[in-house]
Amino acid sequence: MQTNSTELMMSNKSTTKPCYILLISIHGLIRGHNLELGRDADTGGQTKYVVELAKALALQPDVERVDLVTRRVVDSAVDADYSAASESLGAGVQIVRIEAGPNGYIAKEELWSHLDGFADRLFAWLHEQPRLPDIIHTHYADAGYVGVRLSHLTGLPLVHTGHSLGRDKYRRLLALGMTMEDIEQRYHMLQRISAEEDTLSNADLVITSTYNEIEDQYELYDCYTPEKMVVIPPGTDLEQFYPPRVGGETIEFKQTLEKFLKLPDKPIILALSRPDERKNIVTLLDAYGQSSHLQELANLVIVAGNRDDIRELNEGAQNVLTELLLVVDCYELYGCVALPKHHTSREVADIYRLAASSKGVFVNPALTEPFGLTLLEAAASGLPLVATENGGPVDIIGNCHNGLLVDPLNSNAITEALLTILSDSTLWEQYSENGLKNVAKFYSWDAHAQTYLRKIQPLLQHEPLSKPTLPPKASSYRKRAIFTSIDNTLLGDAEALSQFVQVIRQHHREFLFGIATGRRFDSALKLFKTHGIPTPDILITSLGTEIYYPPQLTADVAWNHHIDRGWTPQVLRRLCDPLPGLTLQPKSEQSRFKISYYYDASIAPSLEEILSLLRQQELSVNTTLSFGQYLDFVPARASKGQAVRYVAKQWNIPLDRFLVSGGSGGDEDMLRGNTLGVVIANRHREELSSLTNTERVYFAEGAHAWGILEAIKHYNFFNL
Numbered sequence: 001m002q003t004n005s006t007e008l009m010m011s012n013k014s015t016t017k018p019c020y021i022l023l024i025s026i027h028g029l030i031r032g033h034n035l036e037l038g039r040d041a042d043t044g045g046q047t048k049y050v051v052e053l054a055k056a057l058a059l060q061p062d063v064e065r066v067d068l069v070t071r072r073v074v075d076s077a078v079d080a081d082y083s084a085a086s087e088s089l090g091a092g093v094q095i096v097r098i099e100a101g102p103n104g105y106i107a108k109e110e111l112w113s114h115l116d117g118f119a120d121r122l123f124a125w126l127h128e129q130p131r132l133p134d135i136i137h138t139h140y141a142d143a144g145y146v147g148v149r150l151s152h153l154t155g156l157p158l159v160h161t162g163h164s165l166g167r168d169k170y171r172r173l174l175a176l177g178m179t180m181e182d183i184e185q186r187y188h189m190l191q192r193i194s195a196e197e198d199t200l201s202n203a204d205l206v207i208t209s210t211y212n213e214i215e216d217q218y219e220l221y222d223c224y225t226p227e228k229m230v231v232i233p234p235g236t237d238l239e240q241f242y243p244p245r246v247g248g249e250t251i252e253f254k255q256t257l258e259k260f261l262k263l264p265d266k267p268i269i270l271a272l273s274r275p276d277e278r279k280n281i282v283t284l285l286d287a288y289g290q291s292s293h294l295q296e297l298a299n300l301v302i303v304a305g306n307r308d309d310i311r312e313l314n315e316g317a318q319n320v321l322t323e324l325l326l327v328v329d330c331y332e333l334y335g336c337v338a339l340p341k342h343h344t345s346r347e348v349a350d351i352y353r354l355a356a357s358s359k360g361v362f363v364n365p366a367l368t369e370p371f372g373l374t375l376l377e378a379a380a381s382g383l384p385l386v387a388t389e390n391g392g393p394v395d396i397i398g399n400c401h402n403g404l405l406v407d408p409l410n411s412n413a414i415t416e417a418l419l420t421i422l423s424d425s426t427l428w429e430q431y432s433e434n435g436l437k438n439v440a441k442f443y444s445w446d447a448h449a450q451t452y453l454r455k456i457q458p459l460l461q462h463e464p465l466s467k468p469t470l471p472p473k474a475s476s477y478r479k480r481a482i483f484t485s486i487d488n489t490l491l492g493d494a495e496a497l498s499q500f501v502q503v504i505r506q507h508h509r510e511f512l513f514g515i516a517t518g519r520r521f522d523s524a525l526k527l528f529k530t531h532g533i534p535t536p537d538i539l540i541t542s543l544g545t546e547i548y549y550p551p552q553l554t555a556d557v558a559w560n561h562h563i564d565r566g567w568t569p570q571v572l573r574r575l576c577d578p579l580p581g582l583t584l585q586p587k588s589e590q591s592r593f594k595i596s597y598y599y600d601a602s603i604a605p606s607l608e609e610i611l612s613l614l615r616q617q618e619l620s621v622n623t624t625l626s627f628g629q630y631l632d633f634v635p636a637r638a639s640k641g642q643a644v645r646y647v648a649k650q651w652n653i654p655l656d657r658f659l660v661s662g663g664s665g666g667d668e669d670m671l672r673g674n675t676l677g678v679v680i681a682n683r684h685r686e687e688l689s690s691l692t693n694t695e696r697v698y699f700a701e702g703a704h705a706w707g708i709l710e711a712i713k714h715y716n717f718f719n720l
Contacts, residue, residue, distance in 0.1 A: 018064035019453075019460055021057055022126075022133035024143040025050040026100065026118065027108035030070040031081045032089045035345050038274045038305030041316060042108050045373040046163045049234055050139055051089070053452075056235060056445040058093035062453055065092050067133070069122060071111075072097035075104040098122050101695070107314070109188050111142055116673035117695045119146040120645070120655050123153055124674075127649060132156065134460050137207075139163060141192045144199030151202060152637040153645055155562060157459040160203040162213075164370045166192040167220040169278070172367050176277075197222055197611075201620040202636060204459050207452070209234050209371045210395035217368075217391075222615035230455050233395065235445030236376040240349050243382035243436060244357040251350045251357075253343065257301060260338035267298040267422055268360035270383070272351065272374055275304040275313070275320040280365045280388075280408050282323045287411035287418075289331030294415055297422045298360060301338045303351060308341070352381035359428060361386055361421050364393060365408045372396050376443050379435035384428055386417040399442045402435035480657040480720055481512035483540070483644055483670070484708055486519060486527060488627070488682045489663045496705035497531060503709065504534050507718060512651065514538040516640040518626065518666050520591055521546060521553075543624060543634050543666055544643035545593035559646060560593070563638040566620055569595055572633055575617060579605060582631065593638060599631040607631075626664040627684050641669030656696075657720055661708045664688070671697055678711035680704060 028042040029035075032051060036043050054068040068089070073082040081087070082105075087095040098121050101114030126132055137159040138147035144160050151158040166189055173183050183189050200206065200223040207230055208214050214229050258264045269288070273279040281302055288300045302324065307313060310321050321339075328337050343351065355362065355378075362378035364387040369375075372392035375385055379396070385403030387393035397403050404417040421428055484490045491497065504513050515536045517524050524541055527533065539548040545563060547556040572595055576582055581604025585596040605613075607625055614621060620636040640662075648655050655674040662671055663680040665687040671677035677697035679688050682704070691697045698714050700707030712718070 017460075018062055019134040019456075020065040020131065021063065021067075022136050023050055023054055023066065023068045023139065024070075024122075024136065024147055025068065025139040026071050026115075026142045026146065027111060027140065028070075029073065029078060029082055029105070030068070030095060031079075032087055032095060036306070037345060037348070038272075038303075040107075040305070040314060041274055041276045044274050044276075045371050046139060048373060049163075049371065051095075052235065052237065052445055053448070054093050054095075055089055056449040057452065058090060059446070060449050060453060063092070067094055067096050069096045069098060071100045071118070073103070073105045078105050096125070098125060108140075108142055109186070112145075112188060112191050113694050115142060115145050116149070116669075119149045120674035122146065123150060123645070124654070126150075126154070135159060135456055137161070138199070141166060141195045141199065144203075145195040148199055148202045149642075152642055155565075155637075157204040157456075158199075158202060159205045159207060159456060159459070160199050161207045162196065162218075162370070164368070165217045165220070166196055168217040168368060171220075172278070176367075197615055200225070201615055201618070204228065205230065205456065207232050207455070210392045212391055212394040213370060217370075222612045223618060225618060231395075232448060232451050232455065233399075233443055234371050234373055234376065235448035236373065236380050236439060236443050238380055238440060238444060241352060241377045241380035242349075243380075243432075244353045248357065249353070251354045253340075253347050253350050254354055256340050256343075257299075257338045257354075260335075260340070261299050262335035263299070266358065268355040268358045269294075269298045269300045269418060269422075270303070270351065270355040270360055270362050270378070271301070271365070272303040272348070272362075272378075273364070273366070275307075275317040275324075277316060277320055278367050279304075279320075280367050282320065282327060283408065283411055284363060284365045284414060285324055285327045285333075285337070287414040288337070289327055289333055290411065291415045291419070294418060294422075295333070295336050297419070299336050299338065300333075301340075301351075301355070303340060303343055306342050348377070349381065352378050352383060356382040356432070359422075359425070361403075361418055363414070363418065364388055365406070365414055366390075367408055369393055376439055380439045380443075382432045382436055384421050384431035384435065386414065386421065396443075400435050400438035402431040402438065478510075478512050478651065479653060480510065480659070480717065481514055481538075481648070481651070481653055482659045482661075482708070482712075482717075483514035483516050483538075484661040485640070485663065485667050486515060486517045486524065487664075488684060488704070489661055489667075489680045490515075490533070490705055490708070491527070491531060492682070492704035493706060496702070496709065497533070500705040500708055501532065501534060503712070508534075510718060512537045512647075512653070514540065514644075514647065516540040516544065516644060516660070516662075516667075516670060518543045518624075518630070518632065520589070521548065523588070525553075538647050540640060540643045540647070542591045542594045543622075543632055543638065544640040545591065545634050545638045547643055547647065559643070563593060563635040565635070565637060567593060567635040568619065571617070572614075572619060572621065575613060575619070576610070576633070579610070581605070585630075593635055595633045597631045599625060599629050601628065624666045626666040626687070628687070632666065639669050640667060641672065644670055644675070659708075659711060659715060659717055661711060662688070663707075676711070676715045676717070678707060678714075680707035 028047045054066045058066045100118035136147050136156050138144045139161050140163050362383040366388045368390040369392050375396050388408040389405040406413040406417050513536050521541045547559045581600040583598040589596045622634045622639050624632045659676040660670045661678045663682045664684045679699045700710045702710045
């Protein structure tokens with residue numbers, strides 16, 4: 001009885017330990033003040049949400065520290081704020097900026113090839129901190145991609161918020177008439193959807209803003225697990241957004257509108273968003289232009305980001321703003337439509353209050369709206385709402401009872417909803433009062449943060465990554481490492497192998513020599529003996545599922561324990577054994593953490609179809625097709641690349657001093673990121689063609705060990 005009481009006390013103590021939360025939001029421009037919302041498609045509601053979330057969480061008594069990690073940008077075209085390595089947001093909360101690709105500011109669609117390097121740099125930064133976070137919370141698909149890798153490497157629980165989802169966007173773009181080829185070229189949609197599927201498969205918790213998001217958008221994914229999804233409505237700052245003061249106030253932005261409007265005191269129909277085609281503001285303007293009654297009742301004010309010269313904006317923003325001007329001209333809306341060129345983030349609250357004091361309406365006609373932060377801000381300012389029926393507004397208006405939902409593609413529906421509210425002063429007052437009351441009730445940041453902490457509490461008792469079975473001894477001379485696969489890489493040319501072995505013997509005190517192979521332990525040892533390969537300092541076998549240390553080549557049991565999470569080989573075999581074109585390899589090729597098949601591409605399902613099947617059964621595994629005919633499944637936390645990173649941390653050798661070589665699909669994640677990668681020339685090299693534009697990957701002209709020797713010279717490896 002005494003033992004149980006003690007255990008209970010220890011358990012209670014552990015659950016009340018202040019937590020350290022790591023938020024990751026990579027793209028866009030993120031800083032703690034004067035957020036440039038609407039600058040482009042990447043700097044919108046998500047940017048504001050993550051900053052406010054970080055601040056709100058840091059104010060909670062159970063939170064010790066919050067780090068919001070984003071991409072560092074050093075670019076004369078943007079403010080110098082974004083180049084600072086860190087920025088305090090208050091006590092216990094900061095923005096941390098990590099390099100990802102070029103210094104300049106680039107669109108999120110161009111970031112994919114730089115995310116592995118970002119993940120490696122963030123992993124290194126985390127291990128410089130006094131302790132690891134208790135939880136990783138990623139925002140959007142790009143951060144999800146990074147978060148999955150960090151979660152696998154550290155064993156930390158992963159929380160994800162999608163903000164917007166690729167499959168939903170894909171179907172809406174197709175509905176607008178875009179071809180699949182155009183969508184892929186512009187948005188890299190297949191890569192994004194793959195990252196989202198992987199994130200959903202591995203996340204411990206998915207936070208959404210609305211039930212509609214779960215039911216209508218996440219349902220499109222193979223890994224649809226509503227039981228691990230929770231709705232936590234976003235908050236809004238009620239000290240910044242409030243209704244017009246009694247007796248009125250002077251709002252300077254009104255002078256800006258007077259440049260555009262003949263009768264500036266008429267009610268204002270306000271739209272505030274990025275100049276992005278998905279925000280659908282051209283349809284709103286079309287609806288206004290086609291209704292003389294609407295033009296009589298109200299002015300239309302569209303605040304669509306900031307611009308000096310439309311011709312200097314990105315193509316998407318150019319197209320939207322040009323189309324707006326053409327529609328104004330078509331319907332001769334001069335004097336009743338305002339398209340101001342500039343506004344500051346500090347003026348946004350004033351703009352809402354100006355519209356509210358005019359007895360106007362806020363409208364969000366987006367094709368889909370994941371969150372709806374602008375709706376909350378408008379409602380907190382006393383504005384009734386007309387909003388898209390797709391996404392967050394369904395829950396917001398459902399909770400607040402302060403407006404009407406419309407089909408964003410139906411301009412007549414938009415017109416009718418606006419006329420309904422503007423023509424009925426009693427209804428306007430009712431919607432305004434409901435919004436003020438219910439936003440305060442349902443959507444404060446304090447309530448959001450408290451609910452958030454309750455939902456993540458069960459995840460905080462995760463099991464940390466154990467120390468390795470045999471921690472390597474500190475060694476002053478081992479400051480770099482070479483890891484290579486065996487088949488079609490190290491082996492294949494006897495003379496080249498002999499030359500490489502000479503290099504190993506000559507420099508053996510200067511670097512760790514490692515093997516990372518898909519072969520089993522016993523098979524690899526036979527090859528070493530047959531071909532005269534020196535015993536490696538580290539031996540990684542069975543596609544990263546086993547790690548051995550000399551001199552007795554003892555297995556790292558801690559690594560086995562780490563990768564065992566979620567590994568269900570019997571279920572996997574039950575799904576894959578019946579598939580055509582998959583034949584189980586001999587028992588000698590199987591291991592505890594690896595299931596291997598021969599793959600006949602002429603009759604077998606595609607790799608993507610197999611992955612889809614596994615996701616539908618909620619199986620998270622690493623799947624590798626090597627040499628076009630060997631299909632291997634290992635635990636999600638296991639791979640050659642993850643094993644190499646585990647070793648790098650134990651030996652305290654920076655990844656940028658790890659030369660890794662490979663020549664097939666099983667080597668891909670070992671080559672990505674901050675390692676010094678080399679792809680060996682062989683007939684299966686096309687399996688690694690996706691690495692062509694990846695950071696720090698060298699495509700050698702030499703085959704087999706010649707390619708490794710070539711890379712040593714290319715990287716000037718021994719002088720690093």
